[in-house]
Amino acid sequence: MIETIINKYKNKSFLISYSGGLDSTVLLHQFLKIKKKVPQIKIRAIHINHNLTFHSKEWVQHCKNTCLIHKIPLIIENIHVDKNEKNLEEKLRIKRYTIIYKHLFLNEILLTGHHMNDQCETFFLSLKRGSGPTGLSGMSFKTILGSKTIIRPFLNTTKKTLSSWAYHKNLKWIEDFSNSNINYDRNFIRKKIIPVLEKKWPFFLNNCLRAMNICQEETALLKNLLHEKINNYIKFDGSLNVKTLKNMQKELATALIRHWISLKTIKMPSYKNIQCIYYQMLFSRKDANPKIILKTNEIRRYKDSLYFIKTQPSLKNQFLFWHDVNYRLTLPNTLGYLVQDKNGVALPKPKNNQLINIRFQYEDNILILGRNKKRKIKKIWQEKNIPPWLRNQIPLLFYNNIFVSALGVFVVNMNNIHKETWTITWKNDFFSKENCSFSFY
Template sequence: MIFIQEFIQKIQYQQCILISYSGGLDSTVLLYQLIPFMYQYPFLQLRAIHINHQINNKSEIWSQHCHKICQKNNITLKIQKVFFKNKKNFQNHARKVRYQIIKKYMLKNEILVTGHHLNDQCETLFLSLKRGSGLPGLSGIASWKYLEKEKKIFRPLIKYKKIEIKKWAILNHIPWIEDDSNFQNIYDRNFIRNKILTPIEKKWPIFLENCYRSMKICYKQDKALNYFLDQILIKNKLLYHNIKVSIIESYIQEIQIILIKRWIFLNIKKNISYNKIKEIHHKLIKEHSKNPKYSIKINNYKIFRYKNIIYQIFSYPDLKNTIIYWHNHNKSLKLPYHLGELQKNQYGTTLPKPKKKDLVSIRFHTCKIISINNKYHKKIKNIWQENNIPPWNRNRIPIIFYNEKIISIIGIINFSNYYNDIWKISWTKKII
């Protein structure tokens, strides 16, 4: 029986394949299923990667086994050792580390294949139920997806039961490693596999197929729902980093919540728990007057409400105490944290030219009240407000000082009269 025929038909000319090879039953069967096609299609390049977690006392023996199998079949193998200081939530942490390593070693024209099968799908469904997941979690493991830009992962065995895969391995005398940790029920996935799914499958042999069918239905419904949510966002030009509260409030509460969830996902590319989205909705929509300064950090983004608009803004480090000296004015000055650069040219803001003895510095913070042309004083807060500068950008705009005297907030306001000589400075960066 060929499990990967459908997958092979999707392979493009000159395709490179990287298999995540643990030496266990699933990845071994996948490897041996791929080997004949490697000879049938000489252009198909096959490599393997083995992650040695160094947890089991047999780890080195397993690595040697994988090396021997790959060497026998003329397959290039990369073995990477990993050391885990923290054993807490090991399986989940190990999975993340594996994918980080694999993405690092993937070639430009290479796809990753793994040995996930139907039993893994159902285990994932039960884990999602345990966590209280919504439609995305109940949709199971995708047969393929992007790991990141231009890097794909395929799971050719995802429709097949483990018992089918094992029968094929025994029939074809395929050697594999049996990891005794798979029987340790301290891990959630192992408990579900050994204590829940095994008895269920004995009573209802078709249960796994029905689970898979339910997951596909959830996937299709989730895809359809996202289509309609995207239409709302596109129609209102909201596929960016802000969304008007009035748009959200024009729908019933149930739609408000999933609309916020979809909007966050499209920007951050991370599914947020339903409870967290409900909290964001409650604090930013329903009770904003009671929590005007509420914000939540997700990954490297901060989500908050400002002037009846909800924003997702990348959370940059605080530049309040940062000072950058610009000694050679004829050279452009690079600013930190992707803020672009300042350069002397004929197109920029007109400023009084510094004298030879003046020390020019760039800062991102100043005092609360500033003297303008030595005539009157103005609050910095009012300057920001008059120029519609939102709070999150007020310490990201370069402020030019000559010695300790403030000269200009670039592109916004000058604080000093022109001398006889002038120069022009451009800031090559757009902030949102």
């Protein structure tokens, strides 16, 4: 299998997730064996020290020694968490993959030592969580995360086979005694559940793998069908048109919502969250502003569309003073910066004694240029189609306490008090941001 991977990706480099345990040790040494035949392939290794046991430093040294002997570049990273945290295994997995992802080169493939037993354990964990076909599909042989690739060469190989190979080659590896602690869900399944099933049904692991492969095929088929259909409902700005979803069968509507979220490269929300999105977003009042929080992101509805946005800290109470307009003013929340140049919007020029300041909240009535009547700023935001969550992210220009402009949106009518003008540009990608990295959260 590894030779097949090397032949298929011969122009790539490989980063091996190397814990020092049996599985990753076999993976590393099988690659080293093939490298003797194909010396041009490039291999690096990464070891994540979870710092959960006093043996951790010994394991780090073991990995260093092995990689030094075989002249393999090794990355060492540390994770520090509270051992008593809930869902410790999941949190460690997320932290581990987040770190590894950052170290992966664009032309590099991540290899892990996951095997058939791991796959079966994952199946049972998914059952425990009440997962559907996607969750029951388990790990894929190949996974695309953002712009990078993970391959698991041993998914069709049992732990017993890997162990036999390691003993035959006289390999040395780390024994993590925490793997015997059945307080961890995966260890409980490994020690207490699977041995009983295998004793009763010797082919259970193979049949479990077959069931997962069927789930993968069904999921892939559904994904392809939804991918064709979803284009009819996604607008030019990436939002999802929910007006038509309300009138279709619930199962299809929720499937389309799930698929739309899957395009955002985040961990898929739970079944319960998808149901909340369906009922609260599609069937709430037309003037409501519902919100579903998904870790560091949000699903929001505005008018007849669903928006997927990254949660930003509120800037309502922030003040920024622009003391020297010869230098650009950097804005918070990665909103870019303001600069005085010839390409900007023409605005009334401040008087010498006026302090130029930026705010992000205003609640009064205003008269904007081109109008003859004041309106509440909320009505103007609505008229300009600015969703509620963007309104306190737009820089508002003031001279002392005089509101001058919502930059990029409108200019306040100042009754010709300021006859001279100057130009300001808001340099940003505020209305077209797209996060191209993968979030494990």
